[in-house]
Amino acid sequence: MQTEAASKVAGRAVSRASTGFEYTFPAIRGVQAGREFYASMCPLRLIPKIFLFDEDDLSAELRAQRVLNKGRLPALARYILDNPDDYVFSALTASVDGDMVFESQGDEGSAHRTGQLRIPMDARFLINDGQHRRAAIELALKEDPDLGDETIAVVFFHDAGLARSQQMFADLNRHAVRPARSIGVLYDHRDVNAQITRSLTECSAVFKGFVEMEKSTLSARSR
Incomplete structure (x- = not known):
């Protein structure tokens, strides 16, 4: 040895x-x-x-x-x-x-x-x-x-x-998976368009509670 x-x-x-x-x-x-x-x-x-x-x-x-x-x-x-x-x-x-x-x-x-x-x-x-x-x-x-x-x-x-x-x-x-575009918008704090989008979904009575924040597609039974 x-x-x-x-x-x-x-x-x-x-x-x-x-x-x-x-x-x-x-x-x-x-x-x-x-x-x-x-x-x-x-x-x-x-x-x-x-x-x-x-x-x-x-x-x-x-x-x-x-x-x-x-x-x-x-x-x-x-x-x-x-x-x-x-x-x-x-x-x-x-x-x-x-x-x-x-x-x-x-x-x-x-x-x-x-x-x-x-x-x-x-x-x-x-x-x-x-x-x-x-x-x-x-x-x-x-x-x-x-x-x-x-x-x-x-x-x-x-x-x-x-x-x-x-x-x-x-x-x-x-196993690399590209994240859904929706969650990219949700987490992007630099892009002005993403900021506006989040503000609309949070403040508008029309959109509040009816926007899928994570997925880019809606299931058949989604509200």
Whole structure:
């Protein structure tokens, strides 16, 4: 056991020495399906530099992502720029084709799960979920570089090959359900039309109690 452990440490040292430079992320270590993964925070200015997306020319069976829909990007970037005080982006999910070394703060409890994640700069980062968010961040940074100091959550997995990356994409999107448009209007406090709509349903004697606030369709017996 000692020989095997020493061999792993030596292999990591050689890998790190060969690159010379590495990214270091504060991270939390977790386990899913018996595989380690790491959750961290990444400055927005680094997102376009380390997460590259150059698979547009590959056929679908050779990619691990859908083709980037560039028509979506201006609206996503505008969302960040127009709402600097309250925009929100969910985490990016990425596979790392390279040697990830996690150095924990201790041997027990929470200290064993928290620490520093070291990734060689020549490692390849493949986005499994969030490529449009990544591209929108790049577009927004060109207009407002000060956004670069803000952060986004990133979940790092070990790259286990194309088939595994394709399966991760399928699994991450399998159960995604777009919410009904009605509940989007109900919860949207930025859009003026949504505010007017809610006011009418709450104040008008004609509409009060007779508007379905959550679903976009009415059942046959709905009042």
